[in-house]
Amino acid sequence: MLKQTGKKGFTLLEMMIAIVVITVGLIAIMSLIHRAVLGSQLAASRVQAAYLAQEGLEIVRNIRDSNWLEQRENPGVVWDQNLQSGDWEAGFSDLTLTPLQGRNLKINGSFYNYSSGKDAKFIRKITIQKPSPDTLEVAVEISWQERGRSFATSFYETLYDWK
Numbered sequence: 001m002l003k004q005t006g007k008k009g010f011t012l013l014e015m016m017i018a019i020v021v022i023t024v025g026l027i028a029i030m031s032l033i034h035r036a037v038l039g040s041q042l043a044a045s046r047v048q049a050a051y052l053a054q055e056g057l058e059i060v061r062n063i064r065d066s067n068w069l070e071q072r073e074n075p076g077v078v079w080d081q082n083l084q085s086g087d088w089e090a091g092f093s094d095l096t097l098t099p100l101q102g103r104n105l106k107i108n109g110s111f112y113n114y115s116s117g118k119d120a121k122f123i124r125k126i127t128i129q130k131p132s133p134d135t136l137e138v139a140v141e142i143s144w145q146e147r148g149r150s151f152a153t154s155f156y157e158t159l160y161d162w163k
Contacts, residue, residue, distance in 0.1 A: 042146060046153060049122060049142040052105070052112060053155040056126050056140035059090045059097075061159065064136070066095065068163050079161040083136060088126040089114065100125055121145060134161040 010018075063082055070077045088097035091105075091113035098114070105124060108117030121144040129137040136159040143152040 038147070042151075045121075045144060045146055045151070049144065049151070049153040050155075052122055052124055053140040053142045053153055055092055055112075056090070056124050056142075057138060057155055057157050059092070059094060060126060060128065060136075060138050061157075063095065063097070064159055071163075079134075079163065080130070080136060083128055085128050085130050088128065089124055090126060091115065097126065097128075135159070 060083065064079060067077055067079050067081045067083075071079070082096050087100035089100050089103065090097050092111055093113070102123060102125075103114060105112040105120045105122050106114060106117035107120045111117075112120060112122070123143050125141045125143070127139040127141070129139075131137060137156070138159060139154060139156045141152055141154045143150065145151075
């Protein structure tokens with residue numbers, strides 16, 4: 001005969017319930033970690049897209065400012081030379097705009113361009129409109145695909161012939 005001592009233990013049912021509760025908790029924690037990682041990747045892409053859009057505006061501004069500098073030597077140069085209305089693309093070091101071809105930017109080291117490097121996920125579209133002779137409206141849109149979804153960010157600026 002078995003003699004009962006005053007010790008109590010866990011039954012098999014209690015152990016199984018404890019394992020299920022712990023497993024559900026771990027799955028929830030892993031799901032939250034996974035979502036946080038995906039969210040941080042998307043946030044990084046959005047920040048990079050904002051930088052690329054700002055760079056697009058700076059490219060157009062640089063072309064306008066270069067025209068002003070060239071006017072010193074050649075008064076026949078107009079302030080908006082090479083800045084016609086339409087859809088364009090340009091890399092960080094380009095001094096002219098290229099008609100939009102819908103190409104992905106390439107990344108070469110830490111610089112984005114269209115000529116060398118590995119294809120990046122970003123497409124940059126620079127749109128210029130000329131509502132008046134001394135005004136340019138510039139819109140830069142960066143679009144990309146990530147995890148099967150489409151994303152885009154846009155920056156707008158009005159440039160003037162204030163000189």
